[in-house]
Amino acid sequence: MSTTDRAVIPFSEPPYLSGFPSPYYSPSHLKWQKTCRAFMEENLLKHAMEWEREETVPEHVFKKFADNNFLIPNLPAPLPVAWLKKLGIHEMPGGIKVEDWDYLHTAIYVDEMARSGLAGPSASVTVGMAFGVAPVIKFGNQQLQERFLPDLLTGRKRTCIAITEPDAGSDVANITTTAIKTKDGKHYIINGTKKWITNGIWADYSAMAVRTGGPGPAGISMIQVPLKGYPGVTMRRLKVAGQICAGTTYIELDDVKVPVENLIGEEGLGMKYVMTNFNHERLTIAIGVTRQSRVALAAAFEYCLKREAFGKTLMDQPVVRNRLAKCGAELESQSAWVDQFVYQMTKLSKAEADLKLGGLTAMVKAQAGRVFDECARCAVLLFGGNGYTRTGQGELVEKIYREVPGARIPGGSEDVMFDLAVRQLVKLYKQQTAALGEPSKL
Structure with a gap:
């Protein structure tokens, strides 16, 4: 079902929130999405533009997230159940048991945080937990975990x-x-x-x-x-x-x-630990920037319905519809890939996912950046002079466009990611053929 009682702006929501059926999302996921959206609207999204202008997020926001267990969803799924229960955390917001949490819940969380179109406000709160705690959980010995995890998992320390x-x-x-x-x-x-x-x-x-x-x-x-x-x-x-x-x-x-x-x-x-940790970082980047692409393209779509030029709205111009259609096709293809990818994460063991999806994680992240570039540039061009202005009607898309390099460079720059993906696919293929006793064609 749609998330609102009014018509959904085309491209503004993923299909499962636009009234279309999905094979991936269970009642647990849908319940979490509603819980997550309500919290994000109140505590992040309605202030996001203001904080971005001021170039900082107030300290109390991190505490709000921590106190309501809204930092823990940043961790790779499955969650560290034993540690969370040891700290008295048995359920996530919305009543989801920590042992029932999967990567689709994580993806919903990342997607909802990015609905402002701006990555800065959410990143200010979440990046440390998302990528800095995981190595201690995955690879730290018992004494290291005992010393640091109680404060890090509860947000008492950053x-x-x-x-x-x-x-x-x-x-x-x-x-x-x-x-x-x-x-x-x-x-x-x-x-x-x-x-x-x-x-x-x-x-x-x-x-x-x-x-x-x-x-x-x-x-x-x-x-x-x-x-x-x-x-x-x-x-x-x-x-x-x-x-x-x-x-x-x-x-x-x-x-x-x-x-x-x-x-x-x-x-x-350390190199092994870094590369394993990158998989979570790259996948969450792909999820977040796919939502940012939606925000940019939906803003352009809505603007084109009301902006007039040459005696008709921009949407009545075939060249404008063509531009929106090409970006929309890229966006929905990327969105479908992300959904499929995250679903695969819920069905594979951690070891299998690292082996089979490691290279593809680099690829899905790199492609998400390319799609983001297309959608953000499309929005700026269709907003015209407003899209080149840091205030007014085009402020959001102007800011979104400046975030494109932040999607294509961090977590592994794009060219490196595409090359890494193919190299890892070749390595995996050679391992499979060797295990089957077949001659490799590579």
Whole structure:
């Protein structure tokens, strides 16, 4: 059923919310969608434009999300059930048992947060939990989890993921931030810089990729590094084109002394941990920017119904309808792929998903960025001068268009993602043919 009692603007909602049947969404998902939309409308969406203009989100917003368990949906599904129950969290908002939560619930959450069309307000609250806590859950030993998860899962403390450096973005294997053990073997001394770290400025901790060994991927580890107010750590916000209020941060680490007990997992396995963590990041990016594409294209559609030029509305111009149709086809194709992809995540084990969908996750993220570019550019062009103006009727689409690079670069830049996808598909094919005893055609 439609989410409203009035006509739905074409392209503004995914099909399952526009009155069309779907094989994917159960009553549990539909109930969660209504709960989620009501919370987001009140606590995020109605203030999103104001916060983006002011370039910051008030601190109380994070606390509101934490107090209502609206940070936990950022985690990869299935949720860390044992830990949540240990902390007294047995149900998610809407009465969904934590053990019944799946990736479709997560996708609905990400989609609903992006309904403002702006990624910054939601990212300011959620990115640290989404990508910074998962490595501790997946790879941290018991003592590490006992020390950090109670505060992180409840939002009493904030974290982030810190991988990218000034000279190593998508080229993760060549990061240069070093972590050298002291002579007594009790601490790491960390030196280096991290750049474009979302939420870093507010973070108490960071799951940080560092070099504990020699060159290349085998020398990389992950360490839980204290940040805010910690000796040797200096942080400053960076001015970026889009996602302005998300707290993009430059971090300098000068002889930062961290206990060896803060090592996440094992030394030398950091590259594996980073790449596994990227799958969740890339899929949520794909989901979010697909919704942003909807917001942009629906805004253009609505504008074209009322804006007149040459004695008729823009919608009466064949060239305008053609432009909207081509972008709409791209958008609905991408939306269907995302739905299918997320459904597959609910049916595969974590190990199977990492193996079979890892490369495709990179591809779905990269394609989402391309579709976003098409839809955002279409909206700006159809808004004309208004779409080039930072205030007034076209303010939203102007802001959305500036966020396109933030979808196509972070989480792995687009060209790298497409190449990675094919390389991983080739690797998987060779493994399958070898296992079957067939000669590879590659």
